[in-house]
Amino acid sequence: MKSVYCLNPISNAGMSRFDDTYCIADSIENADAVLLRSASMHEMTLPDSLLAIGRAGAGVNNIPLDSCAKKGIVVFNTPGANANGVKELVIAGLMLASRDIAGGCHWVRENKDDPNIAKTAEKAKKAFAGNEIKGKKLGVIGLGAIGVLVANAASELGMEVFGCDPYLSIQNAVRLSHHITIVKDNDEIYNQCDYITIHVPALDSTKGMLNKRAFDQMKDGVKILNFARDILVNDADMADALASGKVSRYVTDFPNPAVVNMPGALVLPHLGASTEESEENCAVMAVNQIMDYLENGNIENSVNYPSCSLGYRKKASRICVCHYNRPNVISQLTSLFGEAGVNISDMVSKSRGEYAYAMFDVEAPVSDEFEKKLEAMENIIRIRIL
Ligand SMILES: NC(=O)C1=CN([C@@H]2O[C@H](COP(=O)(O)OP(=O)(O)OC[C@H]3O[C@@H](n4cnc5c(N)ncnc54)[C@H](O)[C@@H]3O)[C@@H](O)[C@H]2O)C=CC1
Numbered sequence: 001m002k003s004v005y006c007l008n009p010i011s012n013a014g015m016s017r018f019d020d021t022y023c024i025a026d027s028i029e030n031a032d033a034v035l036l037r038s039a040s041m042h043e044m045t046l047p048d049s050l051l052a053i054g055r056a057g058a059g060v061n062n063i064p065l066d067s068c069a070k071k072g073i074v075v076f077n078t079p080g081a082n083a084n085g086v087k088e089l090v091i092a093g094l095m096l097a098s099r100d101i102a103g104g105c106h107w108v109r110e111n112k113d114d115p116n117i118a119k120t121a122e123k124a125k126k127a128f129a130g131n132e133i134k135g136k137k138l139g140v141i142g143l144g145a146i147g148v149l150v151a152n153a154a155s156e157l158g159m160e161v162f163g164c165d166p167y168l169s170i171q172n173a174v175r176l177s178h179h180i181t182i183v184k185d186n187d188e189i190y191n192q193c194d195y196i197t198i199h200v201p202a203l204d205s206t207k208g209m210l211n212k213r214a215f216d217q218m219k220d221g222v223k224i225l226n227f228a229r230d231i232l233v234n235d236a237d238m239a240d241a242l243a244s245g246k247v248s249r250y251v252t253d254f255p256n257p258a259v260v261n262m263p264g265a266l267v268l269p270h271l272g273a274s275t276e277e278s279e280e281n282c283a284v285m286a287v288n289q290i291m292d293y294l295e296n297g298n299i300e301n302s303v304n305y306p307s308c309s310l311g312y313r314k315k316a317s318r319i320c321v322c323h324y325n326r327p328n329v330i331s332q333l334t335s336l337f338g339e340a341g342v343n344i345s346d347m348v349s350k351s352r353g354e355y356a357y358a359m360f361d362v363e364a365p366v367s368d369e370f371e372k373k374l375e376a377m378e379n380i381i382r383i384r385i386l
């Protein structure tokens with residue numbers, strides 16, 4: 001029986017795919033797999049039993065990817081599965097930044113006991129007037145699953161859209177509307193856009209990228225949207241930019257003690273992916289990937305190991321090897337197979353940075369002694385015999 005532990009509630013659309021060879025554990029101890037959304041795993045002690053982590057979502061800055069790789073724990077995410085949910089909220093964010101919808105609603109609530117509210121509203125409304133987004137320039141930083149959808153939707157709404165992504169993938173490039181202007185660096189976006197929305201992962205290289213240097217290049221009164229991660233924006237510099245009027249609105253999906261106290265900031269409680277549809281899509285994708293890894297050893301959409309597949313397991317045994325990406329590992333493995341008289345009927349080997357993964361289908365079951373020999377080899381992180 002394989003044991004799965006959930007650190008966050010995961011949609012039943014995904015959980016119901018687990019058959020009776022799985023149990024949902026109430027502790028991480030002895031778990032084979034963990035499923036989660038935004039819970040942080042950085043301070044957790046992970047059991048030796050843990051083989052896989054499935055992030056039902058895109059961002060993986062809540063998971064210690066490298067220390068997991070070193071323990072042979074494969075971490076998966078669900079690319080694109082919640083992108084439409086986020087796109088729709090970003091479009092709402094553009095409206096919230098342009099029209100004082102929040103201020104207007106607040107005024108109505110505050111005046112709810114006024115019997116003449118209909119008449120008073122007609123006088124009060126001028127305080128909440130705004131601008132239209134049509135014809136304005138939008139800069140999209142990061143043209144991944146979400147950025148492309150936001151760029152295309154904003155263009156459909158009549159905005160002039162500029163996008164920047166130094167690592168733009170071919171798949172995303174072909175999804176991008178031909179109305180979008182691709183620029184070479186973010187400075188071109190900072191210089192000319194009325195609205196800027198950021199859709200990059202939280203990495204050491206992107207942390208604090210929207211800072212004083214960036215704000216100084218922007219147009220006065222620029223509106224910033226952050227539905228990616230709070231640490232992408234330098235909060236102290238944002239507070240100054242809002243106070244000086246350089247930034248006229250900051251719409252963010254990430255409350256923290258600094259941002260909730262900034263006048264001009266409109267803060268949502270991380271709602272981007274909180275739609276029934278996104279929760280279902282992410283859960284189904286995460287569970288499918290975890291089941292395929294636990295049952296067949298196949299890796300799809302991992303963020304710390306390469307993609308690697310031999311399809312469904314049909315032979316007597318499948319040997320799956322997490323190892324360091326160093327010379328000679330595969331030849332040493334295949335020599336050991338040869339010495340033990342184990343015939344390989346199919347194999348695949350892939351690498352990703354410092355780590356690599358290999359799978360061997362063999363004709364006959366292998367002994368415990370053979371497994372121990374494989375485990376004892378240099379540069380081997382984990383051996384799994386299925
Ligand atoms: N508010 C919410 O609920 C959600 C937030 N997110 C956040 O949004 C981020 C993006 O999500 P997806 O679009 O699905 O991911 P993705 O991986 O499809 O796209 C990220 C894009 O950023 C690009 N990129 C990386 N560094 C860059 C840089 N310095 N400048 C410009 N582009 C750069 C990459 O090349 C990639 O195309 C996630 O990492 C996550 O932090 C994702 C889903 C929900």
Ligand SMILES: O=C(O)C(=O)COP(=O)(O)O
Pocket residue numbers: 037038039056057058059060082270272273274
């Ligand atoms: O997928 C992401 O990166 C998100 O930020 C969504 O997070 P959530 O699953 O809503 O906790």
